[in-house]
Amino acid sequence: MPILIQKYGGTSVGTPERIRRVAQRVVAARRAGNDVVSVVSAMGHTTDELLALAEAVTHDPRRRHPRELDMLLTAGERMAMALTAMAINDLGEKAISLTGSQAAIITDEAHTGARIEEVRATRVREELAAGRIVIVAGFQGVSRAREVTTLGRGGSDTTAVALAAALHAERCDIYTDVDGVFTADPRRVPDAVLVPEIDYEEMVELASAGAQVLHPRAVEIGARFQVPIRVRSSLRDDHPGTLITRRKRTMERLVLTGLASESGWARIVIRGLPATMAATARVLSAFAAAGVSVDMAGHAERPDGRRELQLTVPEADLERAQEQAAGLLDSLGGERADVMGGLSRVTLVGSGMTGEPGVYARAFEALVAVGIEVYALSSSAITISFLVPQEAEDRTLQALHDAFALAREGI
Amino acid sequence: MPILIQKYGGTSVGTPERIRRVAQRVVAARRAGNDVVSVVSAMGHTTDELLALAEAVTHDPRRRHPRELDMLLTAGERMAMALTAMAINDLGEKAISLTGSQAAIITDEAHTGARIEEVRATRVREELAAGRIVIVAGFQGVSRAREVTTLGRGGSDTTAVALAAALHAERCDIYTDVDGVFTADPRRVPDAVLVPEIDYEEMVELASAGAQVLHPRAVEIGARFQVPIRVRSSLRDDHPGTLITRRKRTMERLVLTGLASESGWARIVIRGLPATMAATARVLSAFAAAGVSVDMAGHAERPDGRRELQLTVPEADLERAQEQAAGLLDSLGGERADVMGGLSRVTLVGSGMTGEPGVYARAFEALVAVGIEVYALSSSAITISFLVPQEAEDRTLQALHDAFALAREGI
Numbered sequence: 067m068p069i070l071i072q073k074y075g076g077t078s079v080g081t082p083e084r085i086r087r088v089a090q091r092v093v094a095a096r097r098a099g100n101d102v103v104s105v106v107s108a109m110g111h112t113t114d115e116l117l118a119l120a121e122a123v124t125h126d127p128r129r130r131h132p133r134e135l136d137m138l139l140t141a142g143e144r145m146a147m148a149l150t151a152m153a154i155n156d157l158g159e160k161a162i163s164l165t166g167s168q169a170a171i172i173t174d175e176a177h178t179g180a181r182i183e184e185v186r187a188t189r190v191r192e193e194l195a196a197g198r199i200v201i202v203a204g205f206q207g208v209s210r211a212r213e214v215t216t217l218g219r220g221g222s223d224t225t226a227v228a229l230a231a232a233l234h235a236e237r238c239d240i241y242t243d244v245d246g247v248f249t250a251d252p253r254r255v256p257d258a259v260l261v262p263e264i265d266y267e268e269m270v271e272l273a274s275a276g277a278q279v280l281h282p283r284a285v286e287i288g289a290r291f292q293v294p295i296r297v298r299s300s301l302r303d304d305h306p307g308t309l310i311t312r313r314k315r316t317m318e319r320l321v322l323t324g325l326a327s328e329s330g331w332a333r334i335v336i337r338g339l340p341a342t343m344a345a346t347a348r349v350l351s352a353f354a355a356a357g358v359s360v361d362m363a364g365h366a367e368r369p370d371g372r373r374e375l376q377l378t379v380p381e382a383d384l385e386r387a388q389e390q391a392a393g394l395l396d397s398l399g400g401e402r403a404d405v406m407g408g409l410s411r412v413t414l415v416g417s418g419m420t421g422e423p424g425v426y427a428r429a430f431e432a433l434v435a436v437g438i439e440v441y442a443l444s445s446s447a448i449t450i451s452f453l454v455p456q457e458a459e460d461r462t463l464q465a466l467h468d469a470f471a472l473a474r475e476g477i
Numbered sequence: 478m479p480i481l482i483q484k485y486g487g488t489s490v491g492t493p494e495r496i497r498r499v500a501q502r503v504v505a506a507r508r509a510g511n512d513v514v515s516v517v518s519a520m521g522h523t524t525d526e527l528l529a530l531a532e533a534v535t536h537d538p539r540r541r542h543p544r545e546l547d548m549l550l551t552a553g554e555r556m557a558m559a560l561t562a563m564a565i566n567d568l569g570e571k572a573i574s575l576t577g578s579q580a581a582i583i584t585d586e587a588h589t590g591a592r593i594e595e596v597r598a599t600r601v602r603e604e605l606a607a608g609r610i611v612i613v614a615g616f617q618g619v620s621r622a623r624e625v626t627t628l629g630r631g632g633s634d635t636t637a638v639a640l641a642a643a644l645h646a647e648r649c650d651i652y653t654d655v656d657g658v659f660t661a662d663p664r665r666v667p668d669a670v671l672v673p674e675i676d677y678e679e680m681v682e683l684a685s686a687g688a689q690v691l692h693p694r695a696v697e698i699g700a701r702f703q704v705p706i707r708v709r710s711s712l713r714d715d716h717p718g719t720l721i722t723r724r725k726r727t728m729e730r731l732v733l734t735g736l737a738s739e740s741g742w743a744r745i746v747i748r749g750l751p752a753t754m755a756a757t758a759r760v761l762s763a764f765a766a767a768g769v770s771v772d773m774a775g776h777a778e779r780p781d782g783r784r785e786l787q788l789t790v791p792e793a794d795l796e797r798a799q800e801q802a803a804g805l806l807d808s809l810g811g812e813r814a815d816v817m818g819g820l821s822r823v824t825l826v827g828s829g830m831t832g833e834p835g836v837y838a839r840a841f842e843a844l845v846a847v848g849i850e851v852y853a854l855s856s857s858a859i860t861i862s863f864l865v866p867q868e869a870e871d872r873t874l875q876a877l878h879d880a881f882a883l884a885r886e887g888i
Contacts, residue, residue, distance in 0.1 A: 082530065082533035082534040085534050086534065116556065119493065119556070119560060120559075120560060120563060122493035123493040123496050123497065123560045123563055123564050124560075124563045124564060124566075124567050125567075127563055130563075130566070130567075131562070131563040131566055133573070134559040134560075134562040134563045134566070134572075134574055135559070135563070137555060137558070137559035137562075137574050137576075138555070138556055138559035138560060138563075140555070141552035141553075141555045141556045141559075142552075144548060144549070144551070144552045144555070145527065145530070145549055145552045147548070148531075148545040148546070148548035148549035148552075149530065149531060149534045149535075149545075149549060151542070151545045151548075152531060152534055152535045152538055152541075152542040152545045152546070152549075153534050153535060155535075155541070155542055155545070156535050156536075156541075161545075162544070163545055163548050165548075168623075212579075
């Protein structure tokens with residue numbers, strides 16, 4: 067029997083009523099002739115509530131008590147999976163819930179942000195062979211030292227795709243509250259259209275660029291093990307959603323897939339630094355040591371031979387970035403650091419951009435035409451990102467969506 | 478180093494503030510030179526809330542989905558133990574939390590009401606040897622088939638005493654919201670006094686008779702493995718509480734220990750049955766098959782040679798008892814069944830009652846003097862129970878407490 071993996075997020079199992087609806091969907095998949103493994107997240111805001119409880123007992127539990135925090139947080143999916151299994155049993159199918167440990171989701175030892183090393187799916191296979199629907203707790207695993215771990219952000223998506231890989235599943239269906247992957251966020255770009263099929267690589271870029279629909283970690287596992295992933299609505303039965311797969315694409319043709327964006331970025335420009343590789347490296351190392359992640363780095367030589375280093379950083383890291391910059395100006399010699407917050411990064415994703423001269427030009431023309439200032443740019447083989455004022459984020463998305471006719475041409 | 482087991486109930490770990498207070502107490506015991514294992518219940522009403530959640534998803538989860546209900550309920554202690562471990566770590570001691578499964582509390586397969594078969598304390602011993610304070614989830618265990626189970630009522634007390642037995646602990650301290658075991662419930666009998674030391678057998682009787690302070694299951698394990706158990710207040714540090722132990726008692730002297738009571742009882746009298754053992758056995762078997770528990774059974778022969786069977790049953794079982802009685806009257810031949818609800822059972826516990834003729838007499842005189850009607854009686858070597866109207870429960874307790882001068886003579 068083909069094996070189908072389903073993943074239901076916290077909203078999908080957020081109330082007893084919704085859990086019963088999930089159960090119906092799981093049973094329907096089973097009765098359609100599949101062996102079904104469903105991965106569930108914690109109900110609604112349970113994980114946040116548990117975290118708040120830990121913070122009421124102690125300070126900074128993530129850093130100071132990571133092992134116990136994982137023990138605490140894993141209670142969340144435990145509740146959801148047991149309730150889901152009950153609801154399925156009620157519909158006349160046999161279901162069994164398994165913790166991350168019971169399902170042998172083996173991870174490294176990094177509490178609160180563990181990586182899956184291996185899935186030993188023996189127990190899951192046995193339960194399937196016994197005719198059971200298996201409900202697996204998302205987001206959690208067990209280390210080789212038998213300690214309970216959690217996977218961090220995107221954990222449940224990651225559990226689902228990893229299980230799909232280990233079980234050689236037919237497909238992994240990620241149920242969510244949207245219809246699938248769109249050419250842009252439909253709340254921001256009203257004429258955005260659904261993308262019926264997308265490349266793993268494009269999906270990794272869209273997800274990394276801010277598309278909330280699916281975590282890039284999960285897509286990367288899907289790509290590595292060639293697991294077809296379908297993102298689909300848990301609210302509608304009739305909708306095929308978006309299939310993420312290895313797409314056979316027309317040779318050499320420019321294929322623009324979509325746009326994603328993320329606010330909360332800031333820019334720091336350190337002026338008058340020595341124009342040496344060593345000085346730039348010192349800055350980047352100091353930022354890294356202070357835990358400041360840097361995106362879209364660039365520099366400019368001035369006529370006086372000094373250099374200006376431009377770095378994009380998360381707004382949340384800006385204060386630490388300024389402290390580091392102040393110290394570096396002292397030690398390296400430099401003039402001052404200018405900062406600007408309130409920026410958004412808008413990313414255009416599409417295969418075949420490499421060496422396509424028209425793309426940059428068309429994008430810039432479109433943004434100039436609507437009066438949007440671009441503070442920084444960066445690109446990869448399949449992406450171009452633009453740093454713009456946050457208040458211009460939606461207009462930037464719409465302008466690029468129009469310029470590349472994504473509403474019509476988006477696959 | 479001597480091993481000390483501590484047990485904290487749901488109220489003691491009911492809020493972040495209280496968890497921090499428990500942590501201080503645990504750390505104090507450690508710094509006083511003990512290896513400490515603390516057993517915690519779920520916070521406050523968590524277990525009831527989880528049960529309500531299950532009932533919102535399905536019907537009768539205890540009967541229909543016992544395995545999944547246990548998976549759900551065990552989330553409760555998991556949260557409490559992780560938070561407690563964090564709070565202890567904060568105070569500079571090393572703590573580690575272990576689930577019932579990790580602590581190898583091996584039970585039978587009876588989900589939602591499992592019995593402990595064995596405690597394989599290897600992991601707990603290793604953690605103690607590594608200098609850690611061990612926090613163990615109460616109420617939960619694991620079957621030999623590696624399924625998660627819960628122990629039912631009194632589960633956390635039972636976990637604590639079973640661990641104390643397996644680890645050959647110096648003592649098991651049960652922390653609660655009262656000062657210890659009293660000659661009667663001080664809310665009902667204002668001059669009730671604390672019992673500083675009590676026999677295992679007497680404590681089993683008091684606990685079974687309605688004293689809420691400790692579950693009889695736990696005391697029975699204590700008796701079997703000779704674990705000294707101390708019941709003490711989690712609110713006061715200075716109070717020694719009550720020590721439950723094998724007491725060397727003065728030979729042949731009547732020692733009355735205390736009173737306990739329980740409301741919610743009813744009486745059913747089946748009249749005009751054949752006066753045969755077979756008929757009585759048929760009634761008791763029918764009640765048992767219908768899940769009606771019977772207490773204080775008695776019968777009376779009538780002048781016409783028929784029999785009246787008097788059975789005390791929990792009020793909650795009364796309806797089922799009446800249904801059974803109706804059927805039995807038909808099949809056995811009989812007149813009618815009379816029922817009376819709203820009764821309480823008051824129990825006097827004390828060693829050395831056997832063959833002491835004055836005890837019954839003194840008790841009856843006392844109850845007659847204050848005009849209390851006794852509907853049924855039963856006794857064991859160390860107990861006498863009286864069935865009285867619920868509205869007379871407190872007066873019965875006070876009258877017996879006075880009659881036996883428990884306020885002065887109670888040890």
